[in-house]
Structures are given as C-alpha cells and as structure tokens.
Amino acid sequence: MGKALNKLAAVAAVIVVVAAAAVFLLPQLQPTTTTPSSTTTSLTSSPTTTSSTPPITQKVLRIAIGIDADTLDPHGQTTTLISNIMSFITEPLFYYNEKGELIHYLAESYSVSSDGLKVTVTLKKGIKFQDGYPLNATAVKLTFDRLLNPKVKVPSRYLLDALNSTEIVDQYTVRFNLKYAYAPFVRTLTTWYIISPLAYQKLGEENLGKTPIDLGTGPLKFKEWVKGDHITLVRFDDYWGGPVKFEEVVFKIVPEAQTREAMLLSGEVDIVYQPPPADLPKLNATAGVKLAINPSTRVMTVNINTQRGPLKDARVRQALNYAVDKEALIKNVLFNLATLADSPVYPAFFGYSPQKVYEYNPEKAKQLLAEAGYSSGFKLTLMVPTGRYIFDRQVGEALQSYLSKVGITVELYTPDWPTFVQSLIGQNYTSTPWDLCYVGYGMTTPDADAVLYPVFHSSQWAPGKFNTMFYKNERVDKLLDDARREVDESKRLQMYAEAQKIIWEECPWIFLYFQNFVLAHSDKVHGLVVYPYETFDLRWVYATQ
Amino acid sequence: MGLCYTVGGKPVLSALKYFFYRLLTLAITLIGLVTLIFILIRSIPGDPARVLAGMMASEEDVNLIREQLGLNQPIYIQYFIYLKNLFTLNLGISFRTDSPVINEIFARLPNTLLLAVTSTCTAVIFGIPLGVIAASKKGGKLDFLLSTFSIAGISLPIYWLGLILILIFSVELRILPAGGSGTPMHLILPTLTIALYLMAFIVKITKASVIDSMEKNYVITAKSKGLSERTILYKHVLKNALIPVVTIIGLQFGALLGGAVITETIFAWPGLGRLIVDSINSRDYPMVQGSIFIFALLYALVNLATDILYTFIDPRVRLK
Numbered sequence: 015m016g017k018a019l020n021k022l023a024a025v026a027a028v029i030v031v032v033a034a035a036a037v038f039l040l041p042q043l044q045p046t047t048t049t050p051s052s053t054t055t056s057l058t059s060s061p062t063t064t065s066s067t068p069p070i071t072q073k074v075l076r077i078a079i080g081i082d083a084d085t086l087d088p089h090g091q092t093t094t095l096i097s098n099i100m101s102f103i104t105e106p107l108f109y110y111n112e113k114g115e116l117i118h119y120l121a122e123s124y125s126v127s128s129d130g131l132k133v134t135v136t137l138k139k140g141i142k143f144q145d146g147y148p149l150n151a152t153a154v155k156l157t158f159d160r161l162l163n164p165k166v167k168v169p170s171r172y173l174l175d176a177l178n179s180t181e182i183v184d185q186y187t188v189r190f191n192l193k194y195a196y197a198p199f200v201r202t203l204t205t206w207y208i209i210s211p212l213a214y215q216k217l218g219e220e221n222l223g224k225t226p227i228d229l230g231t232g233p234l235k236f237k238e239w240v241k242g243d244h245i246t247l248v249r250f251d252d253y254w255g256g257p258v259k260f261e262e263v264v265f266k267i268v269p270e271a272q273t274r275e276a277m278l279l280s281g282e283v284d285i286v287y288q289p290p291p292a293d294l295p296k297l298n299a300t301a302g303v304k305l306a307i308n309p310s311t312r313v314m315t316v317n318i319n320t321q322r323g324p325l326k327d328a329r330v331r332q333a334l335n336y337a338v339d340k341e342a343l344i345k346n347v348l349f350n351l352a353t354l355a356d357s358p359v360y361p362a363f364f365g366y367s368p369q370k371v372y373e374y375n376p377e378k379a380k381q382l383l384a385e386a387g388y389s390s391g392f393k394l395t396l397m398v399p400t401g402r403y404i405f406d407r408q409v410g411e412a413l414q415s416y417l418s419k420v421g422i423t424v425e426l427y428t429p430d431w432p433t434f435v436q437s438l439i440g441q442n443y444t445s446t447p448w449d450l451c452y453v454g455y456g457m458t459t460p461d462a463d464a465v466l467y468p469v470f471h472s473s474q475w476a477p478g479k480f481n482t483m484f485y486k487n488e489r490v491d492k493l494l495d496d497a498r499r500e501v502d503e504s505k506r507l508q509m510y511a512e513a514q515k516i517i518w519e520e521c522p523w524i525f526l527y528f529q530n531f532v533l534a535h536s537d538k539v540h541g542l543v544v545y546p547y548e549t550f551d552l553r554w555v556y557a558t559q
Numbered sequence: 560m561g562l563c564y565t566v567g568g569k570p571v572l573s574a575l576k577y578f579f580y581r582l583l584t585l586a587i588t589l590i591g592l593v594t595l596i597f598i599l600i601r602s603i604p605g606d607p608a609r610v611l612a613g614m615m616a617s618e619e620d621v622n623l624i625r626e627q628l629g630l631n632q633p634i635y636i637q638y639f640i641y642l643k644n645l646f647t648l649n650l651g652i653s654f655r656t657d658s659p660v661i662n663e664i665f666a667r668l669p670n671t672l673l674l675a676v677t678s679t680c681t682a683v684i685f686g687i688p689l690g691v692i693a694a695s696k697k698g699g700k701l702d703f704l705l706s707t708f709s710i711a712g713i714s715l716p717i718y719w720l721g722l723i724l725i726l727i728f729s730v731e732l733r734i735l736p737a738g739g740s741g742t743p744m745h746l747i748l749p750t751l752t753i754a755l756y757l758m759a760f761i762v763k764i765t766k767a768s769v770i771d772s773m774e775k776n777y778v779i780t781a782k783s784k785g786l787s788e789r790t791i792l793y794k795h796v797l798k799n800a801l802i803p804v805v806t807i808i809g810l811q812f813g814a815l816l817g818g819a820v821i822t823e824t825i826f827a828w829p830g831l832g833r834l835i836v837d838s839i840n841s842r843d844y845p846m847v848q849g850s851i852f853i854f855a856l857l858y859a860l861v862n863l864a865t866d867i868l869y870t871f872i873d874p875r876v877r878l879k
C-alpha cells in the first residue's frame with residue numbers, strides 16, 4: 015500500500031512538473047520560430063539627432079550587468095565592461111566614434127615630431143573636473159606619471175612601453191617623450207583616462223579604487239558601490255559636453271543572463287548587457303524590447319601551433335581554413351551574432367587591408383592534406399573556453415565536426431578561464447596542451463599594429479607574450495618593426511597591406527569572424543550609442559516613462 | 560562531528576569538559592581544513608597574477624604583481640605566513656580587490672544569514688505541521704497530495720525552480736522583483752526557492768519519523784490508557800519524532816550558510832556563495848581560503864547548537 019502510494023505520488027509529481035514546464039515555457043519558446051536574420055540593429059538615435067525635446071523622462075536609468083568590479087581605479091581595469099563604466103566618470107584625450115575611428119576628446123590637437131620621438135598634445139580649454147579643478151597639463155602629467163609608476167597595478171601598461179616621460183610645455187600643452195618612434199602612440203591614448211590632481215590627492219592610492227569621488231571630467235560622478243549588488247553614478251551638472259538627461263544611473267550586478275533578461279521583461283531595468291544569445295530571436299519578437307547588435311573589434315580565431323607536427327606545413331594550415339564553413343558557422347551556431355573576417359585587422363582600424371576569404375571547400379582541403387602527405391589524417395587537440403565567448407563550446411563542437419570531414423580527429427579540451435589563459439600564454443611551443451585554440455582578441459587601439467605586432471611578430475612568442483601560434487616569418491617581422499616606427503602614414507599602410515597578405519597566405523590562424531556585441535533595452539530608451547569596442551555611451555540617452 | 564549520547568545513563572564528562580573537548584576537535588578540524596584548502600586551491604592550474612594582470616599584460620607586470628602578492632616566495636613560507644596570520648584572525652588581503660578579506664566576507668555574510676534564516680523558518684513553519692498531517696492522514700488524499708509535493712520539491716533542480724518563479728511572479732504577474740537586494744520584496748523569491756526544497760525535505764522526514772514513533776510501545780500504552788489520538792500525537796509522539804527533523808534542519812541550515820550558490824546567482828543576491836565562486840574563478844587565494852574558513856567555522860558552530868538543542872527537546876538525551 016505504502017509503496018504503491020509512493021509510486022503513484024512520484025508519477026503525479028512528474029506530471030505536475032511537466033505540466034508546469036509546458037505552461038510556463040511554451041509561450042516563451044514559441045517566438046523562437048521566427049528567423050534569426052530578422053534581428054536588426056536598432057541604433058536609431060545618433061548623437062546629432064537628439065536635439066528634439068523628449069517627453070517626460072525617467073530620473074533613474076537602470077542597467078543590468080553580469081560582473082562586479084574588482085576595483086574602480088580607472089587605470090586598473092581588466093574587463094571592457096568596468097572600463098566602460100569608468101569612461102563615464104573619467105575621460106581620455108582621444109576616443110573613437112561609432113565606426114571605431116579616432117576622434118579628439120579632451121585633446122584639441124596634436125603633432126608628432128619628424129623623428130617620431132615627440133608627441134605634443136594641446137588640450138581643450140575651459141573643461142573642469144567634477145571637483146572644479148581645471149583640465150590642464152598638470153593633470154595629464156600626473157595621470158601618465160601614475161601610469162608609469164610600477165607600484166600601481168596597470169594591466170594595460172604594455173601599451174605604454176614606448177613612453178619615456180611626460181613633460182608640461184605650458185598650461186594646456188603636454189609633450190610625450192618616447193623611447194623609440196612608435197607611430198600608433200596617439201591611438202593608444204584612447205585607453206587612458208585623465209584624473210584630477212585634487213581628487214587624487216584627497217583620495218590617495220588607498221581609496222582611488224574604492225570610492226573614485228569627483229575623479230574625472232566625465233558626465234557622471236561616482237556615488238556608491240555596494241559590492242556584489244550595484245554601482246551608482248549621478249549626473250555631473252557642469253559637464254563640458256552638456257549634462258545628461260537623467261539624474262542617476264544604477265548598474266545592477268546580475269550574474270545570471272536569464273535573470274537579466276527577466277528583469278528587462280518585468281521592467282526592473284532599462285538596459286541589459288549581453289542578454290543570453292540563444293534568446294535573442296525571442297527578445298527581438300517581444301513587444302517593448304529592442305536589440306542593439308553591433309559588430310565589435312573582437313576577432314575570433316583558431317590559433318594553430320605552427321611548430322608542431324603536421325601543423326608546421328602551411329598547406330595543412332590552409333587545409334584547415336578550407337575545411338571550415340565559416341558562413342554556416344555564423345548563421346547556424348552563432349545566430350548571426352558575428353561578421354565574417356577578411357583580415358585579422360578590424361575594418362575601421364588604420365592599416366586594414368581586406369583579403370580573399372578561404373571559401374568552404376572540403377575537397378580542396380583534402381587535396382592540400384594529401385599534397386602535404388597526410389591523406390590518412392591525424393589527431394589534434396582543440397582548446398575552447400566555456401562561457402567566455404558567444405556559444406564558445408558549441409563552436410568548438412562544430413569545428414570538431416568540420417575537421418573530422420577532412421579526416422582530422424579533434425579532441426576538445428575545455429578548461430575554466432584561468433586554466434585556459436595559463437594554457438594559452440603560459441607555455442612554450444613544445445608544452446602547449448593544445449594544437450588548436452579557439453580564442454578572441456579584443457583590441458582597444460584602432461591601429462593594425464595593436465593586433466599584428468603582439469600576435470604575429472616572432473619576438474612575441476609565448477610564454478608570457480601573445481604570439482601563441484609560435485608563428486615566425488622574417489619578412490613579416492621586418493614589416494611590423496618598420497611600420498611601427500614609420501611616421502609617413504601612406505608608407506605604413508603599404509607595409510601593413512603586405513604583412514596581412516603574407517599572414518593570410520601562411521595561415522597561423524583559422525580565420526573566422528568578428529564577434530558581435532549585443533545590448534537589449536526597453537523601447538523607452540533612446541539615444542543609446544554603441545561603439546565597436548564592445549562599449550556603449552550614455553551621454554545622449556534618455557528613457558521615457 | 561562524531562558525537563555520542565547516552566540515553567538515561569550517567570554523563571561521563573561534565574558539560575564544561577565536553578565543550579572544551581568539542582572546541583579542541585573543532586580547532587583541529589579547522590586547521591586540517593585550511594591546510595587542505597591551501598593545497599587544493601594551489602593545485603588547480605591558473606596563475607592569479609596573470610588573471611589579475613589581464614590576458615594582454617606583459618610578463619614584467621605579471622612578475623611585479625606576483626611579487627606584490629607574495630607569490631614568489633616558496634610555498635611552505637606562504638603556508639606558515641598564512642597560518643600565523645590566521646591565529647591572529649587576519650585572513651589576509653584579497654588579490655582581486657585589495658581589501659581585507661574579512662571586510663569582504665562581513666559585507667556579504669548578513670545577506671547570506673538573512674536568506675538562510677528566512678528560508679529555514681519558512682520551511683520549518685510549514686514543513687513540520689504538514690509532515691504531521693501527512694502522517695496522521697496516512698494513505699489519504701491529503702497524504703497523497705503532500706507526498707507528490709515533497710517528491711517534486713526534492714527532485715526539481717533549484718536552478719529551474721528559480722527561473723520558473725521569476726517567469727511567473729516577475730515577468731508574467733510583475734508583482735515581485737526578479738533580482739537584486741535592498742527591500743523585503745527582493746527577499747521573497749529566493750526565500751521561496753530554497754524554502755520549497757527544504758520544506759519538501761522536512762515534510763518527508765517529519766512524516767516518516769512520526770509514523771515510526773506511532774508504532775512505539777509507549778504509544779500503545781497511551782492508547783490503552785484511553786488517551787485520544789490527538790493528545791498522543793501532539794503531547795507524546797511529536798517530541799520524540801522531532802529529533803531527526805532537527806538534525807536535518809541543522810545540517811541544511813549549515814549548508815545554507817556557505818551560500819546557496821545557485822540561488823544567489825539566479826536572484827543576483829549578494830551573498831557569500833557567489834563570492835566564493837567568483838574568487839575561485841579568479842584564483843583569489845586569500846579570499847577562497849578566508850571564506851571557506853569562515854563557512855566551516857559557522858557550520859561547526861551550528862552543529863554544536865543543534866546538539867545543544869537536542870537536550871531541550873528531549874531531556875533524556877545527555878551529552879557524553
């Protein structure tokens with residue numbers, strides 16, 4: 015009797031669960047039958063078209079983000095997201111526009127000496143920090159002196175390798191003295207946020223990363239950081255670009271993407287950072303929700319260990335490129351959340367030169383493998399992170415299946431992120447636990463040098479550096495060396511074009527695509543600007559009630 | 560915690576001696592635990608300095624950070640420094656945030672405690688009476704319904720249940736917030752998610768335990784004396800039947816103190832569980848060691864409290 019009852023109860027429980035699932039999940043799932051291609055960019059408002067007076071607007075803007083900050087030190091950031099938030103408080107000398115091209119920001123103009131060793135920057139006049147201190151050469155010098163101070167944690171300091179010292183020329187002019195001519199220098203200045211000497215003195219190194227009060231010239235001021243819960247910024251009324259149209263913005267830390275999405279649907283937040291990719295078709299079909307899908311500079315690739323076994327042969331590496339149907343991968347696995355790459359360099363970057371994409375041709379791949387003497391195939395290990403990039407694990411599985419069709423057996427290795435990083439850049443060419451590695455490079459400097467030099471130059475071999483393909487080509491080395499020292503921009507363009515051509519032919523990568531960057535927001539939010547650096551701008555945003 | 564009770568017999572040690580003994584074993588357990596954590600967290604691959612410096616950072620910067628963190632010292636020196644600091648209750652400085660670990664933990668602990676208390680109380684308040692009802696109506700329709708509920712409650716993954724609750728109460732009905740903290744409203748869904756699971760457990764255990772006690776000799780005696788079913792159940796049976804229930808509640812509450820990681824993640828609840836997971840993912844050694852240490856300490860203290868609670872429920876239980 016008791017046993018029978020328990021069995022019956024178990025069956026009933028299963029029925030209840032399935033019924034509940036059906037009731038609450040089916041209406042949610044139905045819209046996914048719409049084609050993913052209907053997801054379009056909804057970047058309707060541009061900075062220039064927001065002059066019309068908006069209706070009653072929300073005082074508080076609420077944004078759901080997935081991670082908390084480690085520090086609010088504008089120079090201590092390791093993630094694009096928190097660095098993005100810091101850009102609302104503190105601002106750089108140069109920035110970029112929606113296409114990703116360089117624009118002047120706090121800088122009025124600049125000039126480079128003929129030997130390329132001195133870069134002089136003149137500041138805009140009349141800009142004030144949030145604490146009232148004027149933006150001047152002293153503030154810029156203080157910022158760059160701090161950046162070079164080895165006691166301060168500055169993860170992106172490698173971008174400043176060329177900088178020797180910063181010198182005050184007059185109140186609004188600073189001169190950067192370089193150790194060696196480094197043509198992309200001005201473009202790297204988009205990374206460094208200028209801080210107020212007054213605020214810095216008040217806060218000290220101790221509190222700068224915890225409560226960055228009045229630290230910058232930006233449109234928003236720091237108000238509160240409750241760890242693991244939220245970061246709140248308030249409007250800076252005297253902002254040089256004109257005050258923003260809301261009083262406060264709260265960044266709510268919501269680690270689970272499904273919950274972020276639910277909070278948008280329930281009206282708890284106005285903007286959601288990186289909603290779950292699989293739900294995008296559904297969100298696109300939901301009334302009241304808009305998607306902002308933009309290409310980003312993050313180039314996704316499969317790194318090939320070019321010093322190992324069959325992979326030493328360029329024909330084998332070309333075969334890998336022919337074996338993968340990138341367009342199908344983008345369409346079927348990534349829900350169109352990527353843009354096919356025809357160069358390792360992002361199109362808006364200085365020095366970009368498009369190449370002919372390796373078409374999907376498994377026959378040609380087999381032929382190349384046979385020519386190289388590997389017609390019977392071989393085994394490789396593909397390392398893929400999990401949950402770091404859009405559908406990374408699924409991409410890994412798709413790659414595995416494409417390569418198996420040309421006779422290459424692929425074993426997947428999916429470690430957690432710290433292990434992944436260690437396995438990627440902590441090893442030499444004999445000890446990497448992978449032969450192929452799916453990875454993305456997000457570049458913050460709009461210059462071909464930013465991706466080509468650290469990744470393809472033979473002086474940059476791992477461990478500890480970024481040429482993790484252990485790629486070496488003397489001509490490429492020379493071109494990259496010369497190009498970063500060349501002051502004449504048209505000559506630089508030629509050098510980068512040649513370097514990209516060689517790299518493309520020699521295939522140290524399976525060239526894939528640029529990953530898209532996605533924000534979902536309520537249709538009441540207007541004026542949101544998204545940059546191809548996986549960043550967004552709130553300066554023109556307003557939300558109607 | 561290996562505990563011995565003697566029913567009706569003389570206590571071998573005085574209560575004071577017993578507590579001293581318990582504290583000593585607690586200390587030994589904790590030292591063993593911190594040593595284990597110290598070794599475990601270092602044996603998984605991944606370089607904290609590299610994670611901290613960022614993927615693109617230069618080797619020089621990574622080395623500098625390694626030095627600042629004291630990771631360039633031999634491992635046994637790191638261990639002894641860690642133990643020495645632990646004795647002065649100094650849990651160290653977080654690699655990630657540069658703040659004292661103890662501050663980070665105490666910023667999250669109240670949230671974790673709050674959620675653990677509300678969900679345990681909810682589960683107890685509803686679970687025990689329902690369990691008793693199920694036992695007294697054994698085989699009836701109500702029992703069937705409650706059994707169904709408790710099997711479903713135990714088998715439903717918390718992750719799924721949490722999302723379903725969000726879909727119902729936040730997205731469809733729009734009466735409760737899906738995530739975050741700060742108001743009592745924010746507490747309801749995470750509490751419900753944990754409480755449903757816990758309650759299902761309590762209903763099942765209470766029912767089994769009550770049914771078991773109902774067959775004891777003293778119940779037959781009471782029945783033959785002509786006492787009503789009701790009096791027997793509430794005056795005699797329940798007290799005995801509650802002992803295993805209290806054990807379960809104590810253990811589950813202890814586990815909740817370590818943070819209901821999944822629930823905290825789904826509902827964006829800023830508790831200790833999420834802190835531990837984030838710290839493991841960034842190889843923040845002091846934070847992992849510190850939070851697990853505090854968790855173990857609390858867990859042990861709750862166990863001790865549970866043992867003491869036995870003596871109140873049943874005076875025959877004496878601590879040996």
